[in-house]
Amino acid sequence: MFTSKLKHQVMEKKIFVNLPVKSLEASIAFFTSLGFSFNPKFTDENATCMIVSENIFVMLLVEKFYKGFTVKEVCNTATHSEVILSIQLSSKQEVDEFMAKVLSAGGIEPREPQVYDFMYGRSFQDGDGHLWEVFFMDESAMPQ
Template identity: 45%
Template structure:
């Protein structure tokens, strides 16, 4: 069986978060969604579970990190530099914050960071291993 990852994120406004992630190209899987959660499919093996605060609290008693903090940086590969730029632009146009850190261009690797409406940090990145330095 292929391993899958389900990234669980607490959100303040489920509908707003669904719209944000749909704008990034993720699709909703209604089979694993309800009034307190939305399963957003990134790929066959990667899913983002958006959980209302009430639903989140049913899984853990640990506090939700404030939106201005960074509890994790989620890196997601893209097919090209243009796709990195497009994801960052889509985030900015749909209640997210673009370029929360400076863009990084190492030649073989290019990335830009954005935050979703709840402050969760994502890194859209592209790597061209054929141009990676060998030294």
């Protein structure tokens, strides 16, 4: 008699965030100065794939190309917010060092740092007005 065990294989999930940009070259320059790298396999005159981590990527798409994926209007980031992208870092010092790079690369810090007993975070806008946060969280210090 033939018996078999069904092995459930879980595909490792990856996240691809898609953002419209006005100038791909300017966006690449900005994020390169922050220490990000790009996958050349997914880079041409219309788009690039920014590597955030092993499983998280940001596709920066020229607005005209981006519009080919949606019937909706592209968000006016000067007046509206479509998303806030948050990246966890390993220390408060790393958050401040990262933000120093952001500001020297031309990013804007739209609000004061957020300080809690267990978390420290700062926000920035990239050249296209997309909102980002970098934060450090000490889960052991979180209130119960």
